[in-house]
Ligand SMILES: Cc1ncc(C[n+]2csc(CCOP(=O)(O)OP(=O)(O)O)c2C)c(N)n1
């Protein structure tokens with residue numbers, strides 16, 4: 063290298079460090095200003111990354127395009143260092159701007175500090191993820207980012223083997239690293255330990271950094287972590303002669319060169335060797351305390367507060383730059399000045415953006431209200447409402463709505479006040495808000511036609527044990543879609559506990575058909591992370607009752623991902639499980655109400671047989687929404703005809719099926735109950751009752767064509783039979799039928815739900831008989847309803 067070249071490279075080196083200092087200070091200034099915005103009432107709540115800047119600058123240097131982040135609310139500096147967040151974006155998120163052009167992370171749906179990049183374009187199609195920095199969308203529950211991180215990392219391993227049309231958008235030969243961050247206190251969560259163990263077993267390219275500031279809000283390390291030291295206690299995970307494991311690094315939060323070395327090394331190990339790495343960053347601080355609710359002076363000692371001041375990573379970084387002759391104090395002062403200016407300008411620009419919608423709406427509604435004020439006798443009474451709306455300083459959208467709705471109530475009954483314009487305004491503006499706050503709960507991709515279906519064909523078909531239908535259908539799916547894979551407890555070697563995957567592992571390999579440890583939450587996390595990187599995972603949960611272990615992550619992460627990013631990310635994970643009419647407290651197969659009410663955003667499908675189930679899998683792989691499919695555990699040995707168009711036929715989603723036509727009463731049920739109900743229907747026929755039996759098939763979405771009400775128009779009587787507790791799925795179905803379908807208009811008797819006892823079902827056949835609705839219960843309940851209608855024709859039993 064010539065002297066000139068050396069000089070240039072030294073200048074570049076210096077420039078880069080100056081830039082790093084600037085970014086760290088910009089991030090800090092945003093935090094400080096952000097806190098003030100909350101305290102002065104312009105923003106609702108703020109949580110910031112102050113005291114954790116420097117490690118994130120180092121991390122960003124090791125983070126490559128195609129890599130994924132799964133982190134938490136302290137990572138603003140990292141996002142800034144990558145160029146994924148500027149001061150305007152920081153403040154649009156703080157103010158909760160809903161326009162994704164200006165707040166691309168969450169469109170104002172999440173509180174600030176919940177970072178994301180966009181994996182989908184405006185039409186919902188994947189962008190090239192290998193050509194951008196990727197941050198999976200954060201969630202607030204502590205350690206909730208961990209299960210997804212596992213899946214994001216595993217995807218790289220899968221892409222080393224799996225290729226398909228379009229897969230080059232997701233991975234370059236599996237070369238990507240998934241980087242996680244977590245606070246020291248959050249490592250106390252089970253999800254953290256479950257993920258750490260699973261990643262060690264799977265040996266995936268995952269780097270997990272612990273940002274250790276010795277606190278979790280006010281609770282110190284002595285209450286959080288054994289020996290108060292997470293890397294110390296995880297030493298057993300370190301790789302050594304006894305086996306594969308982790309590399310574990312410890313580094314101080316203010317040591318710039320050491321941080322850069324550590325993150326670079328960690329990235330190399332994970333990327334090149336597919337060995338997971340943990341980086342314990344010690345000595346982080348919280349100069350502003352935990353969040354805008356409360357101050358840390360309340361719970362930190364004077365000594366600790368002083369220590370945090372002295373060990374502030376930006377202060378120490380600046381001192382180091384001066385000591386090394388990399389910057390003068392004047393240069394640092396200038397960088398601080400520039401950063402402050404950018405933060406201030408960003409804040410101002412963001413506030414202007416934020417105010418656009420509320421101001422526009424107020425400007426629209428005020429003239430309408432003023433017009434009404436002049437009319438009739440009551441118009442004048444809206445004067446105060448108008449004045450109040452005019453007087454609001456930091457106007458919000460709701461102010462205009464409240465005024466408009468109040469005005470309509472005030473002028474009610476006065477025909478001389480023309481309310482047409484106001485009502486039109488309300489209708490149009492409500493639709494606008496609907497898009498702003500309620501879009502993208504489900505995929506809005508126009509190609510998602512849920513109701514179209516290809517029927518199963520049966521020329522020359524023979525009867526088989528129903529598990530064969532499932533198995534042979536999966537075989538076709540794995541052949542047809544190289545991006546599909548399945549994993550779960552006992553799913554691999556033995557082909558699941560009911561052999562619906564028999565032989566699949568030997569045919570498609572251990573990567574695509576895999577056994578997993580007993581760890582439902584991270585099985586779900588694998589499903590989420592893999593799906594976010596373009597694969598089509600089928601995450602298998604062995605029995606429905608154990609879904610509860612994964613329900614939190616399903617509810618908080620999987621079901622919300624599309625909604626919380628306003629369509630910017632998706633995870634079309636298929637969750638496969640088996641349940642319905644099982645026996646016992648923890649093998650009930652029935653907690654449906656708990657499930658459906660916590661995973662809105664996913665489809666919940668309850669096929670009564672294996673052909674229906676297979677048809678759902680076939681359908682789901684044509685769609686891009688996550689779904690839960692609950693197969694009937696007692697259905698695998700039933701006989702079913704083996705369709706000849708395996709992998710092709712589909713079950714429509716959101717459509718009920720009439721299993722028996724009748725005229726006296728409509729009986730709605732689903733899953734394994736269909737078979738008991740069919741027997742009940744046969745016996746009721748002998749008693750002179752004609753039952754129309756309907757299989758719901760799909761709980762979310764339920765009966766989108768409103769076929770149940772068509773049946774009610776004929777029978778005028780409704781009974782819902784459910785194996786769940788009272789107020790569970792039966793209440794959900796009843797509300798749909800009565801409210802959404804207006805079913806109450808056609809009833810000439812009170813609708814009835816037949817459900818289980820409130821306790822968990824007791825064990826064995828007798829426990830089942832006395833806990834869940836039996837055939838006898840169904841027959842008697844329905845007969846009693848008929849008796850009430852016509853005691854002569856149906857004399858009391
Ligand atoms: C499951 C869950 N429990 C509680 C909270 C409330 N909470 C938010 S942050 C936090 C402390 C986290 O501390 P730590 O992991 O050390 O991160 P730090 O804020 O110190 O960076 C708590 C208890 C939460 N968000 N989620």
Ligand SMILES: [Mg+2]
Nearest residue numbers: 245246277278
């Ligand atoms: Mg902490």
